[in-house]
Amino acid sequence: MKILGISAGHHCCGITLIDNGKIIFSLEEERHNRTKVYKDFYSNVFRAPFLSLKEATDKLGFNINDIDYITSYYPKKESEMIWDTLKTGLPFPENKFIFVDHHDSHAATAYYLSGFDEDTLVVTMDASGGKYSAKYFIGSGGNLKFIDGLGLKNKSFGHYYAMLTEFLGFKRLKDEGKVVGMAGHGKHELIAYQSFNDAIKIEGIHTDKDDSGVLFGQVYLDFYTSYYKRIGSRIYLGSKQDLAYNGQLVFEEKIVQLLTNLHNQYPNVKKIALAGGVFANVKLNKRINEQYWVNEAFIAPPMGDEGCALGCALMVHKMFNPDFKPFKLNDVFMGTSYTDDEVGDQYWDINKFSRELFTPEKAAKYLANGKIIGVFNGRYEHGPRALGNRSIIGEVTNPETYDKINNKLQRNDFMPFAPAVMEEHANTIFKVDKSAYTAQFMTMLYDTRPEWSDKIPTVVHPKDKTARIQIVTPKSNPTFYKILDEYNKITGVPVLLNTSFNVHEEPIVCHPNEAFTHLENDVVDLLIINNFIYKKYEGNIN
Numbered sequence: 090m091k092i093l094g095i096s097a098g099h100h101c102c103g104i105t106l107i108d109n110g111k112i113i114f115s116l117e118e119e120r121h122n123r124t125k126v127y128k129d130f131y132s133n134v135f136r137a138p139f140l141s142l143k144e145a146t147d148k149l150g151f152n153i154n155d156i157d158y159i160t161s162y163y164p165k166k167e168s169e170m171i172w173d174t175l176k177t178g179l180p181f182p183e184n185k186f187i188f189v190d191h192h193d194s195h196a197a198t199a200y201y202l203s204g205f206d207e208d209t210l211v212v213t214m215d216a217s218g219g220k221y222s223a224k225y226f227i228g229s230g231g232n233l234k235f236i237d238g239l240g241l242k243n244k245s246f247g248h249y250y251a252m253l254t255e256f257l258g259f260k261r262l263k264d265e266g267k268v269v270g271m272a273g274h275g276k277h278e279l280i281a282y283q284s285f286n287d288a289i290k291i292e293g294i295h296t297d298k299d300d301s302g303v304l305f306g307q308v309y310l311d312f313y314t315s316y317y318k319r320i321g322s323r324i325y326l327g328s329k330q331d332l333a334y335n336g337q338l339v340f341e342e343k344i345v346q347l348l349t350n351l352h353n354q355y356p357n358v359k360k361i362a363l364a365g366g367v368f369a370n371v372k373l374n375k376r377i378n379e380q381y382w383v384n385e386a387f388i389a390p391p392m393g394d395e396g397c398a399l400g401c402a403l404m405v406h407k408m409f410n411p412d413f414k415p416f417k418l419n420d421v422f423m424g425t426s427y428t429d430d431e432v433g434d435q436y437w438d439i440n441k442f443s444r445e446l447f448t449p450e451k452a453a454k455y456l457a458n459g460k461i462i463g464v465f466n467g468r469y470e471h472g473p474r475a476l477g478n479r480s481i482i483g484e485v486t487n488p489e490t491y492d493k494i495n496n497k498l499q500r501n502d503f504m505p506f507a508p509a510v511m512e513e514h515a516n517t518i519f520k521v522d523k524s525a526y527t528a529q530f531m532t533m534l535y536d537t538r539p540e541w542s543d544k545i546p547t548v549v550h551p552k553d554k555t556a557r558i559q560i561v562t563p564k565s566n567p568t569f570y571k572i573l574d575e576y577n578k579i580t581g582v583p584v585l586l587n588t589s590f591n592v593h594e595e596p597i598v599c600h601p602n603e604a605f606t607h608l609e610n611d612v613v614d615l616l617i618i619n620n621f622i623y624k625k626y627e628g629n630i631n
């Protein structure tokens with residue numbers, strides 16, 4: 090049974106096809122139309138995954154006539170509009186359309202991709218979606234049982250973090266990750282802490298009421314009222330880092346308090362599966378993972394609304410297959426890909442770039458010599474993290490590498506780059522004593538062991554010594570694993586820097602021409618595409 094999930098709207102949009110429970114593809118529109126999500130949010134454009142559908146049809150053999158069901162978190166009327174926008178040439182499939190609640194779709198990605206066979210606390214949190222900003226479930230025996238949640242009359246943690254992001258002078262829905270990095274540089278400051286503390290309160294398993302009726306909620310009003318009252322002025326003379334630190338701290342404390350209250354109602358449930366934009370916060374996820382009552386945590390790799398197409402499809406699959414149970418993902422390489430012939434014939438400008446056969450040994454040697462490599466291998470990743478198929482990789486021991494790559498990418502994230510580490514060395518270098526599966530998808534911070542933190546400065550936070558690790562296994566990404574292995578043989582360091590293959594404010598590369606442009610502009614020194622390493626003629630690399 091073929092089920093097409095559709096995400097659309099002002100946020101992320103895309104499509105997912107599953108066939109008898111197998112994920113066939115997940116495409117994200119921003120990769121194909123090359124416009125970052127937040128830009129359309131601010132211009133209030135309603136987006137449908139038109140190019141994703143076209144790419145699926147042109148490149149992945151998808152035929153819209155073959156689908157048995159389509160599903161979305163938009164009700165029928167809006168979904169009809171999306172269907173029209175998609176220009177399928179077919180009438181809206183009335184009897185094939187199944188609506189899935191927005192937060193139920195987040196819950197499906199959290200629970201069904203977790204592989205957990207024990208009872209699981211499943212929690213979704215975002216700014217808002219449908220009639221909720223959070224939902225809680227117990228996942229048991231493959232079934233999701235709704236417990237409770239935060240309706241639109243409760244304060245939203247997504248709004249809280251958007252408020253914090255804006256207060257620091259950043260853009261909400263875009264710069265939240267910068268706030269997380271910045272928070273690691275700050276310290277406790279009482280007025281800021283108390284003001285954030287006044288903005289959102291926990292009452293059992295709920296937040297306090299939002300009676301404002303304004304778009305971004307009571308949380309904004311309460312914070313600003315409290316803050317200006319305490320400081321007696323609209324000018325804050327403290328550091329932004331301290332504000333970020335205290336805002337993040339309160340955010341973590343409140344969510345952990347709510348989750349602990351929830352856990353106390355189900356004390357035997359010790360696994361937790363999480364999805365929704367709030368859990369893009371890797372520092373929060375670390376804090377949750379460290380709770381004494383959590384045996385294992387899992388965060389859906391496409392935790393934001395980009396994952397809702399997959400979530401809807403999984404929910405519909407479950408409706409027709411009562412025995413369907415959580416399973417483990419091998420990887421998230423669910424996007425489009427290009428063969429060497431396609432790249433050679435259509436994208437490689439032979440007058441500008443030479444190429445040689447790729448081997449992991451050669452790549453490792455270049456990396457050990459300080460070269461920065463763009464990797465464009467196989468299918469692209471589903472979700473916000475590049476996990477070695479649309480990544481920029483580099484060495485991790487030279488502190489200058491951090492500035493070098495930051496400059497090339499015009500990046501100012503306050504966040505160190507992420508380390509990719511070979512599976513068998515992960516716990517030697519980082520404290521990965523639980524939740525190692527979720528670390529394959531780079532969704533959580535871990536502490537670095539003291540004997541390693543100074544050895545790998547480009548990928549460890551300079552102050553709190555945390556790292557947003559990606560565990561690489563021989564199965565999850567064989568090519569990346571082999572490069573790491575060869576690099577380890579040369580240097581004795583089984584870790585490489587991994588950051589997404591994009592420059593400032595652009596989506597991650599999707600088509601080979603974008604990768605070649607970055608090679609031409611010296612964003613990367615070398616480019617690996619499948620079985621070849623490309624370089625500029627004038628690059629004089631050796």
Ligand SMILES: [Fe+2]
Pocket residue numbers: 191195215216217218365366393394
């Ligand atoms: Fe959402």
